[in-house]
Amino acid sequence: MTQEFGVETKNLGNAREATMLDCVSSNVHGRYYIALGYTYVNSGGHVACAIAARYKDTMKSIDEIRLENFLALLGRYKQAEIGRRIQRSPGQVQQWAAKARKSPAKGSRNIDDESARLLEASLNLPANWMDNDHSASGTLPGAVPVVAYHPDEPLDDGEIEIPALNVVVGAGNRIHTEPVEEVRRFRYSLEWIRRYGLKADKLIRYKVRGSSMDPFISDGSWITVEMGTTQVTDGSVYLLRYGDQISVKFLFRRYDSGLIVRSFNPSEPDVVVPAQDLEHIEVLGRVVESTNMLIKAIK
Numbered sequence: 001m002t003q004e005f006g007v008e009t010k011n012l013g014n015a016r017e018a019t020m021l022d023c024v025s026s027n028v029h030g031r032y033y034i035a036l037g038y039t040y041v042n043s044g045g046h047v048a049c050a051i052a053a054r055y056k057d058t059m060k061s062i063d064e065i066r067l068e069n070f071l072a073l074l075g076r077y078k079q080a081e082i083g084r085r086i087q088r089s090p091g092q093v094q095q096w097a098a099k100a101r102k103s104p105a106k107g108s109r110n111i112d113d114e115s116a117r118l119l120e121a122s123l124n125l126p127a128n129w130m131d132n133d134h135s136a137s138g139t140l141p142g143a144v145p146v147v148a149y150h151p152d153e154p155l156d157d158g159e160i161e162i163p164a165l166n167v168v169v170g171a172g173n174r175i176h177t178e179p180v181e182e183v184r185r186f187r188y189s190l191e192w193i194r195r196y197g198l199k200a201d202k203l204i205r206y207k208v209r210g211s212s213m214d215p216f217i218s219d220g221s222w223i224t225v226e227m228g229t230t231q232v233t234d235g236s237v238y239l240l241r242y243g244d245q246i247s248v249k250f251l252f253r254r255y256d257s258g259l260i261v262r263s264f265n266p267s268e269p270d271v272v273v274p275a276q277d278l279e280h281i282e283v284l285g286r287v288v289e290s291t292n293m294l295i296k297a298i299k
Contacts, residue, residue: 063110065133070111071100072134073123078191081158085122088115124156160193161185162224164205186222198288202227206239208248208290212263213237218292223248227285232259237287242280248287 060068073082074097083093092109099108111119116130155161163185186205193200208221217223217237225239232238234252240261252260258278261271273281 060133062131066111066116066130067096067100069130069132069134070096070119073119074100077123081191082119082123085156086115086118087122088118155187158190159187160190160200161187162200162203162205164207164222186224196288198226199228202229202285203288204285206248212265212268213248214265215292216264217248217287217290220293222291223287224289225285226288229286230283232283239284239287241282241284246284251283 077085079093079097080090083090086093091107095107095109096111096115097103099110111130119125120127120129188200188203190200193203203224203226205222205224208217208223209219211219223239227239230238232251232253235250237248238251240247240249240251250262250264252262254260254272254275256275258275259273259281261273261281
Protein backbone atom coordinates (compact mmCIF):
# COMPACT_ATOMS: atom_id res chain seq x y z
CA MET A 1 0.00 0.00 0.00
CA THR A 2 1.48 3.38 -1.01
CA GLN A 3 0.42 7.01 -0.93
CA GLU A 4 0.05 8.86 -4.23
CA PHE A 5 -1.40 12.37 -4.46
CA GLY A 6 -2.83 11.95 -0.95
CA VAL A 7 -4.74 8.81 -1.98
CA GLU A 8 -3.97 5.24 -0.87
CA THR A 9 -3.04 3.00 -3.79
CA LYS A 10 -1.79 -0.57 -4.08
CA ASN A 11 -0.49 -2.83 -6.82
CA LEU A 12 -2.80 -5.84 -6.95
CA GLY A 13 -0.94 -7.54 -9.81
CA ASN A 14 -4.03 -9.27 -11.20
CA ALA A 15 -7.21 -7.43 -12.11
CA ARG A 16 -9.31 -10.53 -11.53
CA GLU A 17 -8.20 -10.58 -7.89
CA ALA A 18 -8.85 -6.91 -7.32
CA THR A 19 -11.05 -6.03 -4.35
CA MET A 20 -12.08 -2.41 -4.63
CA LEU A 21 -12.56 -0.69 -1.28
CA ASP A 22 -14.70 2.41 -1.01
CA CYS A 23 -12.74 5.56 -1.85
CA VAL A 24 -9.48 3.61 -2.38
CA SER A 25 -7.69 3.68 -5.74
CA SER A 26 -5.84 0.61 -7.02
CA ASN A 27 -3.00 0.26 -9.52
CA VAL A 28 -3.80 -2.83 -11.63
CA HIS A 29 -1.42 -3.45 -14.56
CA GLY A 30 -0.44 0.23 -14.50
CA ARG A 31 -4.05 1.48 -14.54
CA TYR A 32 -5.77 3.23 -11.69
CA TYR A 33 -9.31 2.46 -10.61
CA ILE A 34 -11.56 4.27 -8.18
CA ALA A 35 -13.81 2.08 -6.05
CA LEU A 36 -16.74 4.43 -6.47
CA GLY A 37 -18.20 2.97 -9.66
CA TYR A 38 -14.83 1.52 -10.74
CA THR A 39 -13.94 4.80 -12.46
CA TYR A 40 -10.90 4.38 -14.76
CA VAL A 41 -8.26 7.10 -15.03
CA ASN A 42 -5.10 6.92 -17.09
CA SER A 43 -2.57 8.09 -14.51
CA GLY A 44 -1.99 8.39 -10.81
CA GLY A 45 -2.15 12.14 -11.18
CA HIS A 46 -5.84 11.96 -11.94
CA VAL A 47 -6.80 9.72 -9.00
CA ALA A 48 -7.48 12.44 -6.45
CA CYS A 49 -9.36 14.52 -8.99
CA ALA A 50 -11.55 11.56 -9.93
CA ILE A 51 -12.43 10.87 -6.29
CA ALA A 52 -13.22 14.52 -5.68
CA ALA A 53 -15.44 14.64 -8.75
CA ARG A 54 -17.37 11.55 -7.69
CA TYR A 55 -17.86 12.89 -4.16
CA LYS A 56 -19.02 16.23 -5.50
CA ASP A 57 -21.84 14.37 -7.24
CA THR A 58 -22.82 12.44 -4.11
CA MET A 59 -22.40 15.01 -1.32
CA LYS A 60 -25.59 16.46 0.13
CA SER A 61 -26.15 20.06 1.06
CA ILE A 62 -27.35 20.99 4.54
CA ASP A 63 -30.74 21.84 3.04
CA GLU A 64 -31.04 18.38 1.47
CA ILE A 65 -30.06 16.67 4.74
CA ARG A 66 -32.60 18.66 6.77
CA LEU A 67 -35.37 17.95 4.28
CA GLU A 68 -34.58 14.21 4.29
CA ASN A 69 -34.70 14.23 8.09
CA PHE A 70 -37.96 16.19 8.05
CA LEU A 71 -39.42 13.58 5.70
CA ALA A 72 -38.45 10.94 8.28
CA LEU A 73 -40.27 12.95 10.96
CA LEU A 74 -43.39 13.01 8.80
CA GLY A 75 -43.37 9.22 9.06
CA ARG A 76 -43.81 9.59 12.81
CA TYR A 77 -45.85 12.75 13.27
CA LYS A 78 -48.71 14.32 11.39
CA GLN A 79 -48.05 17.77 9.97
CA ALA A 80 -50.62 19.30 12.29
CA GLU A 81 -48.89 17.75 15.33
CA ILE A 82 -45.51 19.14 14.26
CA GLY A 83 -47.00 22.60 13.73
CA ARG A 84 -48.67 22.50 17.13
CA ARG A 85 -45.49 21.44 18.90
CA ILE A 86 -43.25 24.07 17.30
CA GLN A 87 -46.02 26.70 17.35
CA ARG A 88 -45.69 27.50 13.67
CA SER A 89 -48.46 27.88 11.14
CA PRO A 90 -49.75 24.81 9.26
CA GLY A 91 -48.80 26.62 6.05
CA GLN A 92 -45.12 26.76 6.97
CA VAL A 93 -45.03 23.06 7.87
CA GLN A 94 -46.78 22.29 4.59
CA GLN A 95 -44.10 24.25 2.71
CA TRP A 96 -41.37 22.14 4.34
CA ALA A 97 -43.31 18.96 3.58
CA ALA A 98 -43.75 19.94 -0.07
CA LYS A 99 -40.05 20.64 -0.43
CA ALA A 100 -39.10 17.38 1.35
CA ARG A 101 -41.41 15.38 -0.92
CA LYS A 102 -40.06 17.22 -3.97
CA SER A 103 -43.54 18.44 -4.76
CA PRO A 104 -43.83 21.14 -7.44
CA ALA A 105 -46.23 23.08 -5.20
CA LYS A 106 -45.60 26.81 -5.03
CA GLY A 107 -44.19 28.24 -1.82
CA SER A 108 -42.13 25.22 -0.80
CA ARG A 109 -39.16 26.20 1.32
CA ASN A 110 -36.02 24.87 2.97
CA ILE A 111 -35.57 24.58 6.75
CA ASP A 112 -33.42 27.37 8.16
CA ASP A 113 -31.10 27.14 11.18
CA GLU A 114 -33.61 28.55 13.65
CA SER A 115 -36.36 26.18 12.50
CA ALA A 116 -34.03 23.17 12.62
CA ARG A 117 -33.12 23.90 16.25
CA LEU A 118 -36.80 24.50 17.08
CA LEU A 119 -37.78 21.12 15.61
CA GLU A 120 -35.10 19.37 17.64
CA ALA A 121 -36.13 21.04 20.90
CA SER A 122 -39.87 20.61 20.37
CA LEU A 123 -39.69 16.95 19.29
CA ASN A 124 -37.11 15.91 21.91
CA LEU A 125 -34.45 15.13 19.31
CA PRO A 126 -30.70 15.16 20.03
CA ALA A 127 -28.87 18.43 19.41
CA ASN A 128 -28.10 18.97 15.71
CA TRP A 129 -30.08 15.86 14.73
CA MET A 130 -31.60 17.75 11.81
CA ASP A 131 -28.12 18.55 10.42
CA ASN A 132 -26.75 14.99 10.41
CA ASP A 133 -27.09 12.65 7.45
CA HIS A 134 -28.56 9.57 9.14
CA SER A 135 -28.69 7.60 5.90
CA ALA A 136 -24.89 7.78 5.76
CA SER A 137 -24.61 6.24 9.24
CA GLY A 138 -26.63 3.19 8.25
CA THR A 139 -29.97 4.42 9.57
CA LEU A 140 -32.87 3.17 7.50
CA PRO A 141 -34.77 5.79 5.49
CA GLY A 142 -37.66 7.19 7.48
CA ALA A 143 -36.22 6.05 10.82
CA VAL A 144 -36.45 8.33 13.84
CA PRO A 145 -34.12 7.81 16.83
CA VAL A 146 -35.47 6.54 20.13
CA VAL A 147 -35.56 9.35 22.68
CA ALA A 148 -35.03 8.36 26.31
CA TYR A 149 -37.07 10.04 29.05
CA HIS A 150 -37.02 10.04 32.83
CA PRO A 151 -40.15 8.62 34.52
CA ASP A 152 -40.57 11.89 36.43
CA GLU A 153 -40.71 13.96 33.24
CA PRO A 154 -44.21 15.29 32.50
CA LEU A 155 -46.10 13.83 29.57
CA ASP A 156 -46.03 15.74 26.30
CA ASP A 157 -49.28 16.77 24.71
CA GLY A 158 -50.61 13.83 22.76
CA GLU A 159 -49.02 11.25 25.09
CA ILE A 160 -50.56 8.89 27.61
CA GLU A 161 -49.12 6.41 30.09
CA ILE A 162 -50.26 2.80 30.31
CA PRO A 163 -49.74 1.03 33.66
CA ALA A 164 -47.77 -2.21 33.84
CA LEU A 165 -49.51 -4.48 36.33
CA ASN A 166 -47.27 -6.10 38.92
CA VAL A 167 -48.11 -9.68 37.95
CA VAL A 168 -46.78 -12.20 35.45
CA VAL A 169 -49.18 -14.03 33.17
CA GLY A 170 -48.36 -17.56 32.11
CA ALA A 171 -47.54 -18.88 28.66
CA GLY A 172 -46.20 -22.25 29.77
CA ASN A 173 -47.40 -25.70 30.64
CA ARG A 174 -49.18 -24.38 33.70
CA ILE A 175 -51.28 -21.25 33.86
CA HIS A 176 -49.99 -19.15 36.73
CA THR A 177 -49.30 -15.73 38.13
CA GLU A 178 -46.37 -14.62 40.24
CA PRO A 179 -45.00 -11.31 41.56
CA VAL A 180 -42.79 -9.15 39.34
CA GLU A 181 -40.06 -6.95 40.74
CA GLU A 182 -40.32 -4.25 38.08
CA VAL A 183 -43.17 -1.78 38.29
CA ARG A 184 -43.28 0.32 35.14
CA ARG A 185 -45.40 2.65 33.09
CA PHE A 186 -45.21 2.82 29.30
CA ARG A 187 -45.72 5.96 27.21
CA TYR A 188 -47.79 5.90 24.04
CA SER A 189 -48.98 8.53 21.61
CA LEU A 190 -52.68 9.22 21.33
CA GLU A 191 -52.20 8.98 17.56
CA TRP A 192 -51.23 5.31 18.01
CA ILE A 193 -54.29 4.71 20.20
CA ARG A 194 -56.63 6.30 17.64
CA ARG A 195 -55.01 4.56 14.67
CA TYR A 196 -55.92 1.16 16.05
CA GLY A 197 -59.25 2.18 17.56
CA LEU A 198 -58.18 1.30 21.09
CA LYS A 199 -59.65 2.45 24.41
CA ALA A 200 -56.84 4.18 26.26
CA ASP A 201 -58.39 3.77 29.69
CA LYS A 202 -58.68 -0.02 29.19
CA LEU A 203 -55.05 -0.70 28.26
CA ILE A 204 -52.77 -2.47 30.76
CA ARG A 205 -49.35 -4.08 30.33
CA TYR A 206 -48.44 -7.52 31.69
CA LYS A 207 -45.26 -9.58 31.71
CA VAL A 208 -45.29 -13.08 30.19
CA ARG A 209 -43.51 -16.17 31.52
CA GLY A 210 -43.29 -19.48 29.72
CA SER A 211 -42.56 -20.84 26.26
CA SER A 212 -45.91 -22.04 24.96
CA MET A 213 -46.33 -18.85 22.86
CA ASP A 214 -42.68 -18.74 21.78
CA PRO A 215 -41.45 -17.24 19.50
CA PHE A 216 -44.63 -15.26 18.77
CA ILE A 217 -44.57 -14.00 22.38
CA SER A 218 -41.30 -14.94 24.05
CA ASP A 219 -40.63 -15.64 27.69
CA GLY A 220 -40.11 -12.29 29.44
CA SER A 221 -42.08 -10.25 26.90
CA TRP A 222 -44.42 -7.44 27.83
CA ILE A 223 -47.91 -7.54 26.36
CA THR A 224 -50.48 -4.76 26.08
CA VAL A 225 -54.04 -5.90 26.78
CA GLU A 226 -57.26 -4.03 26.04
CA MET A 227 -59.23 -5.15 29.06
CA GLY A 228 -62.93 -5.80 28.57
CA THR A 229 -62.64 -6.63 24.86
CA THR A 230 -64.00 -10.15 25.17
CA GLN A 231 -65.71 -10.78 21.83
CA VAL A 232 -63.67 -13.65 20.41
CA THR A 233 -62.32 -13.28 16.89
CA ASP A 234 -60.81 -16.50 15.55
CA GLY A 235 -57.01 -16.42 15.66
CA SER A 236 -56.66 -13.39 17.94
CA VAL A 237 -54.72 -13.52 21.20
CA TYR A 238 -56.49 -13.08 24.53
CA LEU A 239 -55.80 -12.90 28.24
CA LEU A 240 -57.72 -15.66 30.01
CA ARG A 241 -58.65 -16.48 33.59
CA TYR A 242 -59.26 -20.01 34.79
CA GLY A 243 -60.04 -19.83 38.51
CA ASP A 244 -57.12 -17.89 40.03
CA GLN A 245 -54.85 -18.71 37.11
CA ILE A 246 -54.15 -16.39 34.19
CA SER A 247 -52.73 -17.14 30.74
CA VAL A 248 -52.30 -15.67 27.25
CA LYS A 249 -53.42 -17.81 24.28
CA PHE A 250 -54.95 -17.84 20.82
CA LEU A 251 -58.69 -18.45 20.79
CA PHE A 252 -60.91 -20.06 18.15
CA ARG A 253 -64.67 -20.65 18.29
CA ARG A 254 -65.99 -24.18 18.01
CA TYR A 255 -69.08 -25.26 16.06
CA ASP A 256 -70.91 -25.85 19.39
CA SER A 257 -70.10 -22.32 20.66
CA GLY A 258 -67.26 -23.69 22.77
CA LEU A 259 -63.63 -22.55 22.48
CA ILE A 260 -60.31 -23.93 21.32
CA VAL A 261 -57.40 -22.58 23.37
CA ARG A 262 -54.20 -22.75 21.33
CA SER A 263 -50.51 -22.06 21.98
CA PHE A 264 -48.10 -20.92 19.29
CA ASN A 265 -45.51 -23.53 20.22
CA PRO A 266 -46.49 -26.69 18.27
CA SER A 267 -45.34 -28.91 21.14
CA GLU A 268 -48.28 -27.65 23.22
CA PRO A 269 -51.58 -29.41 22.45
CA ASP A 270 -54.84 -27.53 21.96
CA VAL A 271 -57.24 -27.30 24.89
CA VAL A 272 -60.87 -27.80 23.92
CA VAL A 273 -63.47 -26.09 26.10
CA PRO A 274 -67.00 -27.36 25.29
CA ALA A 275 -69.88 -24.89 25.48
CA GLN A 276 -71.12 -26.41 28.77
CA ASP A 277 -67.76 -25.69 30.41
CA LEU A 278 -67.41 -22.06 29.34
CA GLU A 279 -68.51 -20.92 32.78
CA HIS A 280 -65.11 -22.05 34.08
CA ILE A 281 -63.13 -19.80 31.75
CA GLU A 282 -63.22 -15.99 31.49
CA VAL A 283 -61.86 -13.90 28.64
CA LEU A 284 -60.34 -10.81 30.30
CA GLY A 285 -59.19 -8.87 27.27
CA ARG A 286 -57.54 -8.90 23.86
CA VAL A 287 -53.76 -8.73 23.46
CA VAL A 288 -53.02 -5.88 21.07
CA GLU A 289 -49.23 -5.67 21.27
CA SER A 290 -46.19 -7.55 22.53
CA THR A 291 -42.61 -6.41 23.14
CA ASN A 292 -39.88 -9.04 22.94
CA MET A 293 -36.46 -8.37 24.44
CA LEU A 294 -33.71 -10.07 22.44
CA ILE A 295 -30.98 -9.51 25.03
CA LYS A 296 -30.77 -10.23 28.76
CA ALA A 297 -30.80 -7.55 31.44
CA ILE A 298 -27.34 -6.63 32.79
CA LYS A 299 -28.63 -6.10 36.33
